[in-house]
Every structure is written in C-alpha cells, then in structure tokens.
Amino acid sequence: MIISRLKKAASIFRREEDGSVAIETVIMVPILFWTFLSSVGIFHAYRQHSISQKAGYTIGDMISRETNPIDQEYLTGARKLFQFLTLTELNDTTIRVSSIKYDATQDKYLKEWSKVSGPGKSEMTASQAEGLHGRLPIMKDDEFMMVVETWIDYDPVFDIGLNSHDVVNFIFTRPLYAPRVCWNQCN
Numbered sequence: 001m002i003i004s005r006l007k008k009a010a011s012i013f014r015r016e017e018d019g020s021v022a023i024e025t026v027i028m029v030p031i032l033f034w035t036f037l038s039s040v041g042i043f044h045a046y047r048q049h050s051i052s053q054k055a056g057y058t059i060g061d062m063i064s065r066e067t068n069p070i071d072q073e074y075l076t077g078a079r080k081l082f083q084f085l086t087l088t089e090l091n092d093t094t095i096r097v098s099s100i101k102y103d104a105t106q107d108k109y110l111k112e113w114s115k116v117s118g119p120g121k122s123e124m125t126a127s128q129a130e131g132l133h134g135r136l137p138i139m140k141d142d143e144f145m146m147v148v149e150t151w152i153d154y155d156p157v158f159d160i161g162l163n164s165h166d167v168v169n170f171i172f173t174r175p176l177y178a179p180r181v182c183w184n185q186c187n
Contacts, residue, residue, distance in 0.1 A: 034160075041158040048086070049167050052152050055085035056169035060148040063097060064173040069182040070097075072115065079117040082150060092153040094118025097146065099181055100129055100172075104141035109133070112144065113183040121151060136172055144180035146173045 059078050063070065075097060083090045098114035109132045114124035124147070136145055150169045156162040175181050 037158045038160045041156055041160040041162060044157050045154070045162055048152070048154055052086050052150060052167045053169050055082050056148060056150040056171045058082075058085060059095060059150070060146060060171040060173040063148060063181060064146050064176050066175075066181050067178045069185050071184050072117070075115055075117040086152055088152055091119060094121045094151040096121055096124060096149045098124040098129070098149075099183070100132065100136070100145045100147055101180075102136075102139035102141065102143050102145070109136065112180070115183065118151070121149075135170065144175055146175060146181055147171070148173070 059082050062078065062081075066074075075095070078097070079093060079095050080090065082095055083093045086093065094116065095118060096114065096116045099112040101110045101112050102108075103110055109129045111124055111126050111129035114129075116123055132147070136147075139145060148169075148171045150167075150171075152167040153164070154167045155164045180186075
C-alpha cells in the first residue's frame with residue numbers, strides 16, 4: 001500500500017509542470033550573466049591590445065619622421081602621447097626606443113643607442129640587439145632601423161579568468177627623411 005502511494009505520488013510529480021519556469025530561470029540567469037560579463041571582459045582585452053598596437057605604430061611613425069636629434073624630453077613627450085592614445089595611466093606605460101644598425105660583413109645587428117621612458121624596463125643591450133635576427137626585415141649594409149617597444153600594465157575589468165599582464169608591442173620602422181634618427185646630437 002505504501003509502495004503504491006509512492007508510485008502514484010511520483011507519477012503525479014512527474015506530470016506536474018508548475019514551477020518549472022522558475023527553476024529554469026534560477027539555473028539560466030547566472031549562466032547568461034556570466035556569459036555576458038565574459039564577453040565584455042574578452043572584448044575589452046582585445047580592444048586594449050588593438051589600441052596599444054595602433055598607438056605603438058603611431059609613436060614609431062612619429063619618431064621615424066624626425067630629422068633632428070631627439071632627446072629625453074622628446075621621449076617623455078612620446079610616452080605621454082602613448083598614454084593618451086591608450087587611455088591608460090602614465091605610470092602604467094613604458095616605451096623603449098632603440099636605433100639598430102645592420103652590419104652585413106658580420107651579419108649582425110648593432111645597437112647605436114637605446115633609451116627608455118617609464119618604469120620597470122632597461123635600455124636594450126648589445127646582446128639583445130644581436131638577437132633581433134628573425135624579428136627585423138632584411139636590411140642593407142649600414143642601414144638603420146628604429147625599434148619601438150611599448151608596455152602597458154593591463155588589468156581585466158572583470159574577474160573571468162584573465163590574468164593581469166603586460167600588453168607588449170614590438171614595432172620597427174625605417175627612418176623616413178634621414179638616414180638615421182640621432183640621440184641628442186649626430187656625430
């Protein structure tokens with residue numbers, strides 16, 4: 001008798017649909033909300049990477065057009081422009097500008113000069129310049145190339161599994177109106 005009552009109650013419970021919408025809502029709303037936040041967070045990360053790259057190319061193009069020697073004040077101004085273009089805080093951005101010369105007889109990249117504006121990074125070393133094979137295009141003997149590297153500290157807008165990281169760009173540009181871009185004064 002108890003077993004038949006349980007079977008009858010289970011049968012009625014299975015056929016009843018009251019409250020199913022509420023249960024589905026309780027299950028689906030958090031999933032939809034998390035999906036929406038994840039989409040916004042991922043879009044923001046890609047957008048920041050894209051803006052950073054475009055701003056880096058702008059800085060590289062600006063420096064490659066210089067015919068007069070540049071100095072630390074110019075580099076600080078370039079960093080402030082980069083910060084403005086990327087909509088970040090100034091202390092979250094760093095740029096490093098290096099003048100690289102190719103020596104065909106040694107098949108070697110040589111650092112003419114390298115300067116940094118911003119925290120946490122140092123000037124490019126001679127060994128780092130030599131390691132640019134594969135990252136720079138084919139160059140003629142004694143040709144100069146400007147290498148602009150940028151860093152932004154990126155913190156995700158939502159905690160969706162993306163970690164804080166540096167957005168790094170490596171941009172190279174040939175000097176446009178002069179054979180090279182000089183630091184302080186040309187020799």
